[in-house]
Amino acid sequence: MDIGKKVLFAVIFIFALLTCTLAFSSQSILLSSFQDLEKEDTLKNVEWVQNAVETQYDYLDHIARDWGYWDDTYEFVQTLDPEYIDSNLGNESMLDLEVNIFLFVNASGDIVYSKYVNLNTGEAVPLPGGVEEMIKDGPFLAESENDFVRGVVLFDEMPVLLASRSILRSDHEGPVEGTLILGRCLDDEFVGSIEDVTRSSLLVSRVDREMTSDFHAVFPETSDKVVILPSGEDTISAYFVLDGVDGKPVVMIRQDLSRDLYAHGQKILYYLYFLLLATGIVMGMGSKILLDSLFISRLGEIDDFVDRVRKEKDLSKRLKIKGEDELYRLSAGINGMLDDISLAGKEIKTRDTEKRTILDSLNEMLIFLDTDFRVVWANKAALRHMGVKLDDALGFRQQEATGISGRVFRALELEETLSGRTKSGEFASPDGKLWFIQAIPVKDEAGKIIGILETCLDITERKKAEKFLHEKELAETASRTKSEFLANMSHELRTPLNSIIGFSDLLIEQLFGELNEKQLRYVNNISKNGKHLLSLINDLLDFSKIEAGKMELNYEEFSLQETLAEIKSLMSPIASEKEIEINIDVDPKIPEIRADRNKFIQVMENLLSNAIKFSPRKGTIEVNGALKGNMVWIGVRDEGIGIEKEGRERLFKPFSQIDSFAAKKYQGTGLGLVLVKKIVQLHGGHVWFESEAGKGSTFGFSIPLKTGKK
CATH class of the missing domain: 3.30.565.10 (Histidine kinase-like ATPase, C-terminal domain)
Structure with a gap:
């Protein structure tokens, strides 16, 4: 796959990842924000309902206080004057006051008069059973001038909001003659009035009887807080309780509200997804076009040039890239490397000639055989000993040779060298000379045996000296070549690296314009890694100087x-x-x-x-x-x-x-x-x-x- 396709895939991947990340982050943030707003709005609506109930308590308490601190009421508890009843406690009066229950209790705790009116029909109805016991046993009776009580009480028919005040004269002086208790039923009419105010749906459930499953599930959590749960895609429900006079939950209310805020948030999120997708596509296409024009096409030219030089093996060609940027300097570096390689090739040829001259000057016989034991090359000493020229010796099978060559082959058993073993030993020729003979398997880079190097040295005179001299020469040549290579490569790499580091540092300083956070992070990475690579190259250069003794x-x-x-x-x-x-x-x-x-x-x-x-x-x-x-x-x-x-x-x-x-x-x-x-x-x-x-x-x-x- 060429670099253009890789860049395209990389750009697509990066922008896809960025888009997904932004979409996920946006979804989390926006939905979380809208959920918080929805919860806040729901709590506000719950507060409205609670305030409506509290307002009803205040209203009942206000009427109870006005009526309880009235001289006529004070005398009525004592005399039960019928005129007071006719003029003040008629059905119409209670409808006007929107109060269902009036209870007059004397100082002894006995109910002296009671009235219960159904506000829907306007007719008086009997009090539920057990009310007298509830009044005597409950906390509603006032014992001092400032006593008052209010709370929810569960009648058989429905819950009732009650408020009580002590009965005093209009000058608020005692003694306390009794207690006036007023009640407002928590009926459909009352609930409907709250629904109209809060624009929500309310459902009231008693806690002393079997509750529906949703009320039962959240009841333990609503004792001290409001529980908010989505009840569908379009509705959210809030659960809270009303306490009785003893401070314990008596009534549980569910308030159902429309999820307009949440739906609005989802709509905004869909618009954001579309915007992110469109932005990603436009930016991805723009980045691809920009990268193609600035880098990819020019890199393609460099790649084509290098491939052409490799195939044609023509080191005289030179790369021409326009511009003054890093790619231009890279092309200049490649041209410089070609100059160095061409020069190194000439030096290698010269050294190869020198090596052949040296090997031919040795008194030691050197013969290189292929895996069929045919002569591939031999130095002059070996050719002279065999009495043939190099052209005549090439392709000749050594085991078929007469004289010392054939004897050497049979003595060393050269077939065993094909298994990777080096064979060596001493051999006495018919002329009385003592030879040290050795056969070394030669392997390529993959470890495959490609031939056998056979040496034969007259050890009676100069074998050791010539061998050590040869090995020393080879070692010095290899070390010199390695040091020169490291020095040349370090120099060639440091030049473009210094340019990369310099330009990246200029970008970091933002002398030519501001960079965004991501660009600045990438440029910092370029500078940091460039400096790290330059440090490694300097180490290599120092090492090569030390090895060459030039430090x-x-x-x-x-x-x-x-x-x-x-x-x-x-x-x-x-x-x-x-x-x-x-x-x-x-x-x-x-x-x-x-x-x-x-x-x-x-x-x-x-x-x-x-x-x-x-x-x-x-x-x-x-x-x-x-x-x-x-x-x-x-x-x-x-x-x-x-x-x-x-x-x-x-x-x-x-x-x-x-x-x-x-x-x-x-x-x-x-x-x-x-x-x-x-x-x-x-x-x-x-x-x-x-x-x-x-x-x-x-x-x-x-x-x-x-x-x-x-």
Whole structure:
């Protein structure tokens, strides 16, 4: 799949993920907000109903107080004057007052007069049974001037709101002659009046009898609060109780309200989904078109060029990309690499010729055979011994040869080398010379045997010297090639990396315009990872310089305490990400030391980076400095994972970490400790460490107090 399709899929995936995330977040936030508003509105409607009931209590209490503090009422309780009844307690009067029940109780607690009117029909009806016992046993009787009681009472027919006041003279002076009790039935008319006010539906249920399932389910929760439950897509219900005069629940009310707010929220959410989808499609298409025009098409040109060069093997071609951005510099880097590869190819050919010349100059006989034991190549010594030219020897089966070659084949049993075994031994030729013969299986990169290298050396004279010289030459050539390759690649990679880091830092500073949060996070990631990659490349370059013996030290005198404080400030941002504390304890008697200050800082940064990398969150790192004789000793101790005994032998090997698990979990090239050791040794010091698995590690080094020439 080409990069254009990958980018398209990536853009689609990113915008789909973003759209889904925004949709989910919006749904959660909006629906939650509308549910909260719906709950708040429902509680407000419940409060209206409760206020309506409380208003009725206040109304009953107001009438009871006016009538109870009336001289005519005070005398009526004593005389039961019929004129008082005719003029004040007629059915019409009670209808006008909207009061169902009047009870006059004397000071002895006996009901001296009672009246119960059905406000729907306007006719008087008998009081329910047990009312007299309820009055005597209940808390409604007033004993002092300021006594009053109100609450819900359950009659057989229905619940009733009652309010009572003491009967006094109009000057509010005693003695208390009795109690006036007024009642308002919680009937359909009363409930309907509240429904008209609150624009909701109410259902009243007594708690002393069998309740419906929904009332029964929420009753335990409504004793001290309002319970709100959706009863369908279009209706929400609120449950609450009315207490009796003893403070215990007597009546439970369900208020049903329309879910207009919730429906409005869902409609807004649907509009938002459509807006997010349309925005995602437009932004996705715009991003794809922009990426195609700015990057993908140009990357395609680079890919086509590289593929064409690879197929045609023509290193003279050069890539032409317009612009002044990173892709332009990448194309320039590719052209530079082609120049280097072309030059390296010429050097390799030259070296190959040199190698052949060297091999031909050896007195040792070298013969390379294929897997059928036919000669593929032989040096001049072997050809001279066999008495043939190279063209005549090619394809010749060695076991069919006469003289020493055939004897060597039979003596070594070369067939066994095809199993991967190296065969060697000594052989005496008829002329009395002693030869050391060896057959080595040659494998390709996949490990498959492709031939046999046969050597035959007259060990009576110069076999050992020529062999060691040859091996040394090969090793030096390989090391030089490796160092040059690392240096060239590090240089070629650092140039575009510095550009990437520089431009990303400019974007972070927002000198050319503001970035949104997501763009700023991505640019920060580019800068951070670019700097990390540049650090790895610098390590490789330093390592190649050390290996090539080209590392130079610039000596200067500096304060150990100030330098360690500077290093701590540089490493603190990294340590703070894991909330790690770095403590420095240096002997103040240590004078200024003479060393390469930059290399000293590099050593300390490597040791502190490892300590931070392997330390647990909120750990502590101790840095100690002491003077022992003419040596300065520096130690860095962490509380990290420690090092198993099996992994210690690989600590200072290049490109190696403790184990495969660590290599996967912790980033790094495996060069940090190697560079530390090499730099310290260049100063004339040595590196040491102490570690215990699971209990942390201490890495330290010592260098002379005064090194280098002044």
